[in-house]
Amino acid sequence: MHIDHIGIAVSDLESAIRTYEKLLNRECYKREVVDQQAVETAFFKTGESKVELLGATSENSVINTFISKRGEGLHHVAFEVENLEEEMARLKKEGFTLLSDKPGVGADNKRIVFLHPKDSNGVLVELCESIKDGRSNL
Numbered sequence: 081m082h083i084d085h086i087g088i089a090v091s092d093l094e095s096a097i098r099t100y101e102k103l104l105n106r107e108c109y110k111r112e113v114v115d116q117q118a119v120e121t122a123f124f125k126t127g128e129s130k131v132e133l134l135g136a137t138s139e140n141s142v143i144n145t146f147i148s149k150r151g152e153g154l155h156h157v158a159f160e161v162e163n164l165e166e167e168m169a170r171l172k173k174e175g176f177t178l179l180s181d182k183p184g185v186g187a188d189n190k191r192i193v194f195l196h197p198k199d200s201n202g203v204l205v206e207l208c209e210s211i212k213d214g215r216s217n218l
């Protein structure tokens with residue numbers, strides 16, 4: 081496992097992109113809407129890992145819910161795994177709560193699943209696996 085990216089919930093994606101472009105001294109290299117979660121993402125490369133800014137695309141987006149409860153800020157930490165189903169089975173056995181039984185489609189060509197933050201000291205954990213050729217249909 082390595083940290084693939086950290087996700088940061090923002091209320092104004094355009095302004096957050098400008099802020100992070102200044103902070104990291106590089107341009108956002110990719111923007112992508114993830115319809116399943118009603119979010120628009122913006123990515124920055126930071127060495128082997130990335131920063132993912134997350135803005136809501138609709139009123140009932142998970143990002144709006146998060147921001148109304150906790151304000152802007154760190155939303156999740158994403159670990160890349162080799163085999164998502166294997167990791168899901170292992171963590172389930174260890175007593176972690178998966179937020180969905182099956183992987184969903186994430187941004188950046190990934191299959192993803194989230195773990196409940198109550199099991200990881202308040203941190204929402206995302207597991208992600210890069211979609212390899214021929215495996216892109218779930």
Ligand code: ZN
Nearest residue numbers: 087132158206
């Ligand atoms: Zn993420």
